[in-house]
Amino acid sequence: VQGGVVQGIAQALLEEVVYDDQGQPLTSTLVDYCVPSAVDMPDMETHHLEIRTTGNSLGAKGLGEAGATAAPQAVVNAVIDAVGHLGIRTLDMPLTNLKLWRALNPDLQETS
Amino acid sequence: MKHDIEVTINGTPTAVQVESRQLLVYMLREQLGLTGTHVGCDSSNCGACTVLLDGEAVKSCTVLAASIGGASIVTVEGLGTSEELSAVQEGFRHCHGLQCGYCTPGMLMAATSLLLDTPDPEPLAIREALEGNLCRCTGYQMIVESVQWAAENGGAGPVATAEREGASS
Numbered sequence: 053v054q055g056g057v058v059q060g061i062a063q064a065l066l067e068e069v070v071y072d073d074q075g076q077p078l079t080s081t082l083v084d085y086c087v088p089s090a091v092d093m094p095d096m097e098t099h100h101l102e103i104r105t106t107g108n109s110l111g112a113k114g115l116g117e118a119g120a121t122a123a124p125q126a127v128v129n130a131v132i133d134a135v136g137h138l139g140i141r142t143l144d145m146p147l148t149n150l151k152l153w154r155a156l157n158p159d160l161q162e163t164s
Numbered sequence: 165m166k167h168d169i170e171v172t173i174n175g176t177p178t179a180v181q182v183e184s185r186q187l188l189v190y191m192l193r194e195q196l197g198l199t200g201t202h203v204g205c206d207s208s209n210c211g212a213c214t215v216l217l218d219g220e221a222v223k224s225c226t227v228l229a230a231s232i233g234g235a236s237i238v239t240v241e242g243l244g245t246s247e248e249l250s251a252v253q254e255g256f257r258h259c260h261g262l263q264c265g266y267c268t269p270g271m272l273m274a275a276t277s278l279l280l281d282t283p284d285p286e287p288l289a290i291r292e293a294l295e296g297n298l299c300r301c302t303g304y305q306m307i308v309e310s311v312q313w314a315a316e317n318g319g320a321g322p323v324a325t326a327e328r329e330g331a332s333s
Contacts, residue, residue: 054303055263082209082298090291090304119303 053098053119060123062088068146169233173198174242175323182229189213189224192239200240200269204298211297214270215239219328221277223270223296238327240269243276251318252276252311261310263301270297275311279320280328287312 066086070078079085104111124145131147132140140155165184170177173196182191192198192215201224204212208226215224216238244250252275255261262268271294278285278293285293290311291304299307319325 054305055299055301056303058303059300081207082205083207087298087300089296089298090294090308091288093291093304095287095308096303096305 054096056117056119056121057096057123058088058093058119059117060120061093061127062086062146063120064124064127064145064147066092066146066148068148167230167233169230171232171234172236174238180229184228184230186229187225188215188217188222188227188229188232188237191229192224192237198239198241202266202269204266204270209296209298210267211270211274211294212267214273214297216273216277216324216327218331219277219280219324220331221274236327236330238273238323240272242323243272243321244323250276250314250321250323252279252314252321255310255312255314255317256307259306259310259313261302261307267297267299267301271299271307275307275314276320276324278311279315280324283319284315285311 066088068079069085072078105113128143128145128147131152132143135152135156138156143151143155166181167184168179168181170179172178173192178196180191180195182195189201189203192201193203201215202212203225204210206225208223211223213224214221216222217224217227217232218235219238244253249257250272252272255275256268256272261271274294274297275290278290282289282293287308290308294304294307294311320328
């Protein structure tokens with residue numbers, strides 16, 4: 053569960069496969085494709101809420117990587133909640149610093 | 165070009181002939197058969213190849229074997245035995261600090277090096293010390309708890325402590 057949560061948080065904030073216009077992969081190493089390290093991630097506690105299904109005699113349900121499926125929307129919704137008063141209603145993952153800065157400063161042009 | 169070097173591997177003086185371009189991790193794995201040290205990214209990002217070089221954690225995929233003549237190396241094989249694990253190894257077993265296990269040898273060596281530097285680290289200090297070791301399975305929480313357990317139950321262990329003292333004397 054915890055590994056899934058970290059994968060989900062990382063999907064929301066860090067990880068993205070990027071190709072350029074010619075199809076050349078730009079995220080082909082662990083420097084460019086940002087797998088989170090321990091210091092990128094928070095301490096967490098895991099609690100289980102067990103609710104048996106009535107659909108079979110065992111009460112068991114199939115489940116996999118619930119953390120990875122739940123964490124991205126939790127993180128992104130929190131960010132949207134934090135910046136919603138500025139009129140931002142949607143942001144595409146991953147919410148990198150640059151992407152958030154661009155969203156917060158739509159009038160500023162990048163110069164390179 | 166070949167170089168004859170003498171190194172101490174897990175306490176045993178060893179003579180090895182290595183190529184100029186050969187990396188330490190391949191010397192360990194392919195010439196000495198010490199395959200506990202893993203190759204993950206082969207570019208010093210993931211930390212699976214971490215070993216102790218004169219008592220300090222280094223990524224062995226970034227060290228030229230020919231450059232370490234006279235040095236002392238400890239790999240994961242040298243930390244403890246099956247009968248007598250080091251506290252760090254026991255901590256990972258006790259606290260379930262691994263799932264697939266691929267990153268584990270590197271995590272063990274980096275954590276051991278941390279406990280030599282800081283015998284009683286805070287959780288954030290553990291996370292910072294393991295920053296160079298990637299784990300995809302665990303989410304790091306139980307790795308942090310494993311290292312905390314090790315700190316409270318014996319620390320870096322006699323092998324690593326002797327290694328650090330030997331390097332400084």
